[in-house]
Amino acid sequence: MTLAIAYILVSVLAGATGQVLLKKGMGSMGPLTLSLGQLGSILWRIATNPYVLIGLSLLPVARFSGWLPSREWTSVMPTPLPA
Numbered sequence: 001m002t003l004a005i006a007y008i009l010v011s012v013l014a015g016a017t018g019q020v021l022l023k024k025g026m027g028s029m030g031p032l033t034l035s036l037g038q039l040g041s042i043l044w045r046i047a048t049n050p051y052v053l054i055g056l057s058l059l060p061v062a063r064f065s066g067w068l069p070s071r072e073w074t075s076v077m078p079t080p081l082p083a
Helices: 002-027 039-047 050-073
Strands: none
Touching (some): 002 050
């Protein structure tokens, strides 16, 4: 049970850190106006921003390293809603 709690804690911390880094990375770019001519350069700026890259890489880590193993090890199952 304590191992499941550790996995959940890692998952929550990685998810929160990923969200904060993603917000910082997108916020550092300033206002973006999307137009067809500038779409390639905007996508390149997003794809090469280190905060965005680290933030996006932490989100799947949070999802698959924490929640899936912890659900397998715990006996807590969602109950159906009453009719």
